[in-house]
Amino acid sequence: MNPETANDRLVRRRRRLARRARALRASDRGMTLIEILVVLAIIGMIVGGIAVSVFGSFDDAKVKNARNEVLVLEGAAEQYMALKSNGKCPKDLQELKAAGELKRVNKDPWTNDYIIDCSGEHGKVGVFSWGPDGKAGTDDDITSWGDAPGADDGKKK
Numbered sequence: 324m325n326p327e328t329a330n331d332r333l334v335r336r337r338r339r340l341a342r343r344a345r346a347l348r349a350s351d352r353g354m355t356l357i358e359i360l361v362v363l364a365i366i367g368m369i370v371g372g373i374a375v376s377v378f379g380s381f382d383d384a385k386v387k388n389a390r391n392e393v394l395v396l397e398g399a400a401e402q403y404m405a406l407k408s409n410g411k412c413p414k415d416l417q418e419l420k421a422a423g424e425l426k427r428v429n430k431d432p433w434t435n436d437y438i439i440d441c442s443g444e445h446g447k448v449g450v451f452s453w454g455p456d457g458k459a460g461t462d463d464d465i466t467s468w469g470d471a472p473g474a475d476d477g478k479k480k
Contacts, residue, residue: 385432389452389465392429393437396450397467399424400439404448412441412448433457
C-alpha cells in the first residue's frame with residue numbers, strides 16, 4: 324500500500340465536503356413563491372368548480388322539496404274539506420294541523436308560508452309557494468296544479 328500524502332488526504336476531504344454541500348443545497352432548496360402560487364391557483368379552481376355544482380344541486384333539491392310538500396298539503400286540504408269541515412276551505416296550515424291533518428306546519432324552503440287557494444280556479448283546492456324569489460305570479464312559483472314547478476296550465480294534476 325502506498326502511503327498517503329497529506330495533500331491526497333486534503334484533496335479527498337475537500338471532495339467529500341463538496342459532495343455533502345451539494346447534497347445539502349439540493350435537499351434544502353424548498354419551493355419558490357411562483358410554485359406555491361400556481362398550486363394555490365389550481366386548488367382554487369378545483370374548489371370553485373365543486374362549489375358551483377354543489378350549490379346548483381342544492382337549489383334544485385329545494386325546488387323538488389317544495390313541489391312534494393305542495394302536493395302533500397293539497398291532499399291534506401282536500402281530506403280536511405271532505406271529512407272534517409263539510410266542504411269548508413281551511414284558512415291556513417295551522418287549521419289543518421289543529422284538525423289533525425298535519426303533524427307540523429312547515430314553511431317553504433325559502434322561509435315563506437305555503438298558501439292554500441280554494442277559489443276553484445285550479446280545481447277544488449290548490450296550494451302554492453312563491454318560490455325562490457318570494458314574489459307572487461312569477462315563473463318560479465311552485466304550484467300543486469301545474470305539471471312542473473312554475474307551470475300554470477290551469478289543469479289539476
